Amino acid sequence: MLAPPPPGSGLKPIYGSGTPWLIEVLRYTRNPLATITRHRKQFGDITYLNSFGRQIVTPLTPDGAGEVAINRTKSLAAEPAWGFMIGPFFHRGILLMDFEEHRHHRLILQQAFNRTHLEGYLREMQPMIRERVAALPTGDGVRMLSEFKKITLDVALEIFLGLKLPRAEADRINKAFIDCVDAGLSLVRRDVPGGRWSRGLAGRKVLEEFMYRHLPAKRAQRTPDLFSVLCHVESDEGHTFTDADVVNHMIFVLMAAHDTSTIATTTMAYYMARHPQWQDTAREQSRALPAEIEYETLGDFTVLEAIMKESLRLNAPVPGLLREALQDTEIGGYFVPKGALVSATAMVNHYNPALWNDPETFDPGRFSPDRAEDRSHKYAWMPFGGGAHKCIGLFFAQLEIKTIMHNLLLTHEWSVPADYRWKLDYTTLPVPKDRLPVRLRRL
Numbered sequence: 001m002l003a004p005p006p007p008g009s010g011l012k013p014i015y016g017s018g019t020p021w022l023i024e025v026l027r028y029t030r031n032p033l034a035t036i037t038r039h040r041k042q043f044g045d046i047t048y049l050n051s052f053g054r055q056i057v058t059p060l061t062p063d064g065a066g067e068v069a070i071n072r073t074k075s076l077a078a079e080p081a082w083g084f085m086i087g088p089f090f091h092r093g094i095l096l097m098d099f100e101e102h103r104h105h106r107l108i109l110q111q112a113f114n115r116t117h118l119e120g121y122l123r124e125m126q127p128m129i130r131e132r133v134a135a136l137p138t139g140d141g142v143r144m145l146s147e148f149k150k151i152t153l154d155v156a157l158e159i160f161l162g163l164k165l166p167r168a169e170a171d172r173i174n175k176a177f178i179d180c181v182d183a184g185l186s187l188v189r190r191d192v193p194g195g196r197w198s199r200g201l202a203g204r205k206v207l208e209e210f211m212y213r214h215l216p217a218k219r220a221q222r223t224p225d226l227f228s229v230l231c232h233v234e235s236d237e238g239h240t241f242t243d244a245d246v247v248n249h250m251i252f253v254l255m256a257a258h259d260t261s262t263i264a265t266t267t268m269a270y271y272m273a274r275h276p277q278w279q280d281t282a283r284e285q286s287r288a289l290p291a292e293i294e295y296e297t298l299g300d301f302t303v304l305e306a307i308m309k310e311s312l313r314l315n316a317p318v319p320g321l322l323r324e325a326l327q328d329t330e331i332g333g334y335f336v337p338k339g340a341l342v343s344a345t346a347m348v349n350h351y352n353p354a355l356w357n358d359p360e361t362f363d364p365g366r367f368s369p370d371r372a373e374d375r376s377h378k379y380a381w382m383p384f385g386g387g388a389h390k391c392i393g394l395f396f397a398q399l400e401i402k403t404i405m406h407n408l409l410l411t412h413e414w415s416v417p418a419d420y421r422w423k424l425d426y427t428t429l430p431v432p433k434d435r436l437p438v439r440l441r442r443l
């Protein structure tokens with residue numbers, strides 16, 4: 001039992017396996033779905049998982065996930081939970097803020113993702129993505145995860161920073177950024193000299209220094225990149241960002257946009273390699289549509305859209321919405337004590353047989369209007385989260401992903417051996433252990 005509910009509260013206790021945390025973590029990272037299924041069978045609607053000496057309360061129903069996302073009683077906070085993971089490198093990012101302060105920043109930040117700005121980002125990213133995709137290596141064993149990572153990082157630097165940097169400077173910034181991301185996702189969370197953590201702290205310093213150096217020029221001129229946009233956006237109430245806000249949001253958004261889109265495109269490539277008929281259908285549609293994507297035509301990519309949704313269902317890049325209980329509270333009538341970590345975990349709903357037909361099968365047709373399995377519950381499909389912290393970049397992500405995949409389909413064909421099945425590493429974000437080697441051929 002996690003904690004006995006207060007007498008007379010009418011709340012029920014939450015049960016978990018009692019397995020030592022190291023063993024539970026090892027089991028979970030080896031096969032999270034098996035752990036979830038076992039816990040659902042044993043404990044019903046909600047459970048807790050032992051992790052790093054703490055218990056992570058995990059609702060096992062879509063209603064429970066919705067309660068965490070919506071957080072009606074404001075008992076759950078994102079900052080203490082995400083701060084533990086990524087705080088030292090991404091502090092004052094918007095996901096590390098809560099309640100009124102979060103709302104204040106979100107209303108300003110949101111303006112940078114309105115339609116006018118999205119159209120600008122889309123226009124800017126097309127030529128560079130086309131060029132990068134055309135330059136992909138071909139042959140056997142092309143590791144798609146690494147290739148997509150390079151492309152999304154270039155998008156992040158060019159579209160978000162809007163700076164033409166000399167190669168050495170771009171490499172220095174890339175390295176600092178990657179050091180921050182790796183440190184945030186590191187399992188060894190200590191500042192050992194030369195270790196990941198200290199490299200992350202050094203990386204954060206490099207990024208801050210870099211952003212502050214370029215900030216005056218960005219303030220002075222309006223350009224279509226996110227950096228300049230953040231210097232000039234105003235909420236409807238007329239609020240703007242300080243210099244420190246711009247720097248902190250830039251560093252966080254670069255991170256939030258990067259690995260997530262990489263995992264999404266890699267997952268799409270994997271399933272399209274394993275199901276070539278879907279690759280062919282998507283290519284046919286891409287050929288029938290203009291090579292240059294317009295904001296208005298994004299919705300015409302119905303096949304890519306279904307493949308993207310199904311890929312995000314089967315491998316959600318952000319495993320869960322992590323929160324900490326600021327006070328004693330409840331989820332679905334179960335008692336959650338102050339200090340507990342809580343996670344609305346995407347996989348719990350994405351593989352729930354009560355919500356999806358044959359959930360382990362790749363079947364993009366389930367999102368078609370006549371089947372609409374994702375409509376079985378508001379939180380049946382939740383790769384972008386929900387509630388106040390719902391992904392602010394979800395439209396940006398979709399236009400980036402579609403642009404990359406559209407260009408790839410038009411210029412390349414890729415495959416994996418018929419018996420190939422990828423193995424995902426779940427220790428941090430879910431990535432293929434072998435980086436997805438494919439045979440990539442130029443058309």
Ligand code: HEM
Pocket residue numbers: 078094095096106252253256257258260261264312316317318320321322382383384385386388389390391392393394396397
């Ligand atoms: C397929 C790609 C992506 C996925 C699956 C994804 C997923 C998510 C999820 C699940 C959250 C909520 C986390 C929580 O509530 O604890 C989130 C938040 C966020 N995402 Fe994304 N994301 C993606 C791409 C992007 C991109 C491209 C950007 C920026 C351009 C971005 C910016 C953000 C930001 C700023 C937040 C925090 C919002 C807030 O706290 O108010 N994301 N994302």
